[in-house]
Amino acid sequence: MKLLIHGRNLELTPALRDYTENKLSRAMGPFNGLVQEADVHLSVARNPRVPQQTAEVTLFASGTVIRAQERSENLYASIDMVANKLARQLKRHKDRRTDYHHGPELGTAESELPGDLQGDLLNGRSAQLPAPVVRRKYFAMPAMSVEEAMHQLDVIDHDFYVFRDKATNSLQVVYQRNHGGYGVIQARD
Numbered sequence: 771m772k773l774l775i776h777g778r779n780l781e782l783t784p785a786l787r788d789y790t791e792n793k794l795s796r797a798m799g800p801f802n803g804l805v806q807e808a809d810v811h812l813s814v815a816r817n818p819r820v821p822q823q824t825a826e827v828t829l830f831a832s833g834t835v836i837r838a839q840e841r842s843e844n845l846y847a848s849i850d851m852v853a854n855k856l857a858r859q860l861k862r863h864k865d866r867r868t869d870y871h872h873g874p875e876l877g878t879a880e881s882e883l884p885g886d887l888q889g890d891l892l893n894g895r896s897a898q899l900p901a902p903v904v905r906r907k908y909f910a911m912p913a914m915s916v917e918e919a920m921h922q923l924d925v926i927d928h929d930f931y932v933f934r935d936k937a938t939n940s941l942q943v944v945y946q947r948n949h950g951g952y953g954v955i956q957a958r959d
Contacts, residue, residue: 771798771805778813780845786812790849794827797853801860805831812845825852829860836863839948911941919944920952 775782775790790810798805807830815822825848826839836859840851913936914922923931923944930945935956943955 772807773810774808775810775812778811779816780812780814782812786845789846790825793849793853794856797857798829798860800857801831801864804860804864805829812849814845823848825849827852827856829856831860831863834863836860913939916942916944916954923952 773791773794775787777786790812794808794810798808809828809830811824811826813824813826815824821843822841823843823845824839824841825845827837829836836856838852838855838859840848840855842848842851911932911934913934915936919931919933919942922933923946930943932941932943934940935942938956940957942957945953945955947953
């Protein structure tokens with residue numbers, strides 16, 4: 771695997787480089803052969819009053835790009851968190867690929883059946899795959915303010931939260947922005 775490590779606003783020491791290589795190789799170890807290249811960007815915020823140190827990793831795995839980014843006050847902690855996140859994402863990616871390529875067969879192949887049974891069982895029909903929607907969720911959606919929705923977003927640890935606005939009774943989406951703060955998506959009348 772090819773590993774590229776870049777630093778922004780910091781000096782890449784041998785200790786930092788070794789730590790990053792060690793953590794990422796441990797996270798990607800169970801997925802040997804899946805990842806061809808890893809591009810790592812380590813950065814420290816220029817503003818000394820903002821103690822943000824970021825580890826951002828982009829993996830190129832069997833034709834798929836997997837990206838993770840974590841921030842904290844300590845660069846080593848950011849590297850630990852991003853390595854854990856990548857391990858989870860790689861496991862999910864590998865499971866998805868395994869299910870897709872080696873999932874249960876939908877039926878018996880025509881060539882495995884004797885000639886006279888092929889026509890009786892198939893009756894001119896062909897195998898059909900299930901619809902791409904795998905799961906639907908239904909839940910109560912009480913009206914709430916944007917502030918309450920932001921609190922719910924923090925509690926559930928998702929990327930977004932759909933809610934019904936108290937003032938307008940319309941559906942809206944609140945999400946956490948990459949560069950800090952929150953955003954709200956609402957339909958235009």
